[in-house]
Amino acid sequence: xxxxxxxxxxxxxxFLIVLIGPFKIKIIEQNLEVxxxxxxxxxxxxxxxxxxxxxxxxxxxxxxxxxxxxPLYISNSLHLPVGIVQVVLVVGLIIYKWHExxxxxxxxxxxxxSLKVMAFILIAVLGLxxxxxxxxxxxxxxxxxxxxxxxxxKSKIDLTVISCFSIGLGAALTPxxxxxxxxxxxxxxxxxxxxxxxxxxEQLAIYIIPGIIAFGFVGMFxxxxxxxxxxxxxxxxxxxxxxxVVMRAVKVYVFIMALVFLGDGFKPIIFEYIAKMPPEALxxxxxxxxxxxxxxxxxxxxxxxxxxxxxxxxxxxxxLAGGMLIPGNIPNIISxxxxxxxxxxxxxxxxxxxxxxxxxxxxxxxxxxxLGY
Numbered sequence: 001x002x003x004x005x006x007x008x009x010x011x012x013x014x015f016l017i018v019l020i021g022p023f024k025i026k027i028i029e030q031n032l033e034v035x036x037x038x039x040x041x042x043x044x045x046x047x048x049x050x051x052x053x054x055x056x057x058x059x060x061x062x063x064x065x066x067x068x069x070x071p072l073y074i075s076n077s078l079h080l081p082v083g084i085v086q087v088v089l090v091v092g093l094i095i096y097k098w099h100e101x102x103x104x105x106x107x108x109x110x111x112x113x114s115l116k117v118m119a120f121i122l123i124a125v126l127g128l129x130x131x132x133x134x135x136x137x138x139x140x141x142x143x144x145x146x147x148x149x150x151x152x153x154k155s156k157i158d159l160t161v162i163s164c165f166s167i168g169l170g171a172a173l174t175p176x177x178x179x180x181x182x183x184x185x186x187x188x189x190x191x192x193x194x195x196x197x198x199x200x201x202e203q204l205a206i207y208i209i210p211g212i213i214a215f216g217f218v219g220m221f222x223x224x225x226x227x228x229x230x231x232x233x234x235x236x237x238x239x240x241x242x243x244x245v246v247m248r249a250v251k252v253y254v255f256i257m258a259l260v261f262l263g264d265g266f267k268p269i270i271f272e273y274i275a276k277m278p279p280e281a282l283x284x285x286x287x288x289x290x291x292x293x294x295x296x297x298x299x300x301x302x303x304x305x306x307x308x309x310x311x312x313x314x315x316x317x318x319x320l321a322g323g324m325l326i327p328g329n330i331p332n333i334i335s336x337x338x339x340x341x342x343x344x345x346x347x348x349x350x351x352x353x354x355x356x357x358x359x360x361x362x363x364x365x366x367x368x369x370x371l372g373y
Contacts (some may be wrong), residue, residue, distance in 0.1 A: 002261045003050060003268055003269070003272050004050070004280055004364060006047060007046055007047070007050055007268060008277070010046045011043060011046055011047070011265070011266055011268065012269075013045050014039050014042055014046070014265075014289075015266070015291075017039060018036065018039050018262070018291050018327075019110065019291055021035060022035070022089075022326075022342075022343035023344055023347070026343065029343055029344075032255075032326070032327075032343070033180055033251045033254040033255045033258060034254065036255065036258035036259070036262065036268055036327060037257060037261065038252055039258070039262060040257070040258045040260070040261025040262040040265055041261055042227075043263070043264075043265025043266055043289065044058060044059055044261050044264060044265040045058070045059065045265075046265065047264070047266070047267060047268050047325055048266045049273060050268040052267070052268060052271055052272070055267065055271055057264075057267055057268060063260070063264050064170055066260055066264075067256075067257040067260040067261055068257070070105045070257070070260050071084050071085045071253045071256035071257065072084075072085055072086065072253065074092065084136050084252055084253075084256060084330060084334075085249050085253045085256075086254055087100070087134070087136045088136065088140065088248060088249045088252050088334060089246065089249035091140045092140070092245035092248060092249065093242070093245055093284075093293060095140075095144060096239075096240060096241075096242060096245055099238040101142070101237075102144065103146075103147075103148045103238060106144070106145050106148035106149070107148055107150075110148070110149060110150065110194065113150065115150075115223050116220040117220075118149065119159055119216070119219040119220050119222075120216040120217065120219060120220050121216075122142065122145055122146075122159070122219070123159075123162055123163045123166045123212070123215050123216040123218075124162060124166065124212055124213055124215075124216035125141055125172035126138045126141060126163060126166065126167055126170075127163070127167055127169060127212035127216075128170055128209070128212055129170070130166075130167045130170040130171040130177055130331075131170050131172070131173035131174040131176060131177035131201075132174065132176060132177075134169050134171065134176060134177055134178070134333065135168065135171035135177055135178045135329070135330050135331050136330055136331075138167045138171070138331065139164070139167060139330065139334040139335050140236030140334060140338075142160065142163050142164070142167070142331070142335060143160070143334070143335050143338040143339055143364030146159055146160055146163075146335075146339065147238070147338075147339070148210070151223065153232070155222065155223055156339065157339070157345050157346070157348075157349070158219075158222045158349055159219055159223065160335045160336075160339060160341065161323070161346060161349045161350050161353070162215050162218055162219045162222065162349070162353070163215075163219070163325035163330035163331075163335075164323055164329060164331040164332050164335055165215055165320075165350075165353065165354070166211075166212045166215040167329075167331045168210045168319055168323050168328075168329045168331055168332075169211050169212055169215075169319050169320070170208060170212055170276075171209065171331075172200060172204060172315065172319050173200055173201045173204065173205060173208060174197065174198075174200065174201065177281075178295075178330065179295040180294050180295050180298050180315070180318065180319070181200055183295050183298045183299050183302075183313060184199075184200065184298050184302050184311075185197070185199055185200065187298070187302045187303055188302065188303075188304060188311070189305070190304060191210075191304065192304060193304060193308075195324045200315075203308065203311070203312060204316070207312070207361065207364065207365075208319075211357070211361075232272055238357040239330040246312065248338065251337055252334065252337065255327075255333050255337075259292070259293040259327065260293065260296075262291075262292055262293060263292055263293030263295070263297070264296060266292060266296075267296065267300065268301040270296065270297060270301075271300050271361050274286075274288070274297070274300070274301065275301045276301045278364075279310040279313045279314065280313070281307060281365055282310070282313065282314050282317065283313045283316070283317040283358075283362060283365070284317065284358070284362075285317075286301075286317030286318045286321055286322070287317070287324070287354075287358070289321045289322050289328055290299045290321045290322065290324040290325040290327070290328040291325055291328060292327075294318040294319070294322055294328070294329075297318055298314075298315070298318060302314060302315070309365070310349060313365050313366070316361055316365065317358070320354060320357050320358050321354060321358065322365075323350055323354055324347070324348055324350045324351050324353075324354035324355075325343065325346060325351070326341070326343055326346050332346070349360055
C-alpha cells in the first residue's frame with residue numbers, strides 16, 4: 001500500500017530541514033544534538049499514523065527503550081554493557097588524567113616521522129583496526145592524535161574527515177566495529193548465506209582494505225600542501241575540564257537517541273520506497289545515510305532474497321555516504337564534537353570526497369557486470 005501523501009510530504013520536509021538546517025542557521029549548528037532530537041521526535045510522530053505490513057511504526061515503548069539503551073550498548077544483539085557513552089566518558093577521563101604523557105608520546109612520534117607518514121599511519125591503521133577496537137575507540141584515539149599534531153586547523157579538519165571515512169569503512173568488517181555489521185550478519189544468518197562472524201570480511205575486505213589504503217594516500221596529499229613555515233601550524237594544548245568530558249558524553253547520548261528516532265521515524269519511506277529499488281539505484285539513494293542511521297537502513301534493505309551483488313552494493317553505499325556529513329557516522333559525531341568542527345567545515349571536504357569515492361566504487365561494483373565479466 002502506498003503511503004499517504006501527507007505523511008510522505010511531512011517526512012520529506014523533515015529530511016530537508018535536517019539536511020539544510022545546520023548549514024543555514026547558526027543556532028542549529030551550535031545545538032545540533034537537540035535539533036536532531038527534535039526532528040527525530042517529529043518524524044516518529046508523523047510515522048505514528050502509518051501502518052506497514054509486518055512492521056511497527058511510530059511511538060511505542062520498544063522504540064523509546066531502544067533510544068534510551070542504544071547509546072549504552074555496543075550492540076543490542078550482543079548485549080554487551082559497554083557502549084558509545086561509556087567509552088567516550090571513561091577514555092575522556094583517562095585522557096584528562098594523563099593527557100601530558102599521552103600528548104608527549106604523540107609529539108615525540110611526530111618528531112621522528114614526517115607529517116605525511118604520520119597522516120598515512122593514522123588513517124590506515126585506525127581504519128584497519130577499527131573493526132577490532134570499535135569505531136568509537138578509533139575515533140577517540142583519532143582526535144587526541146590530531147590535536148597533538150603541529151598542523152593548521154584546516155589540515156586538522158581535513159585529516160579528521162578523511163580518517164573518519166577510513167574508520168567508517170574498516171569498522172564494517174566485523175560485528176565488533178559497529179551496529180551495521182551486527183545487523184547485516186543477523187539478517188543473513190540463515191540460508192542461503194549462513195553468515196557468520198567473518199562473513200563481511202570475506203565479502204567486503206576486497207573493497208574496503210584498498211579503500212582504506214587509498215584514503216591514507218589522500219591524507220598524505222592534503223597534508224603535503226601545508227607550508228611548514230605557516231605560523232598557524234601548532235599542536236593544541238589540552239584545556240578540557242571534567243565538566244567538558246562529561247558534557248561531551250551527554251551530547252553523544254542525545255545524538256544517538258536522535259539518530260534512533262530519526263531512523264525509525266523514516267521507516268515508512270525506507271520500507272515502502274528505498275528498500276524496493278534496484279541495486280544501482282539503491283546504491284545512490286543510500287547517500288541518505290549521511291544524515292540517517294545506517295543501522296536502520298541496513299535492517300530495512302538487507303535480506304536473504306538479495307543477490308550478493310545487491311548486498312555488497314547496498315552496504316558499500318551506506319558506508320561511503322556515512323562519511324559525508326557529521327550525523328552520518330559515530331566517528332564523525334565524536335570527532336566533530338571534540339574538535340569543534342562545524343557542519344560547513346565537515347561538508348567542505350566530506351561531500352566532494354564522498355561523491356568521488358562513490359563514483360569510483362560504483363564503477364568497481366557494477367561496470368564489470370555490464371561488460372559481462
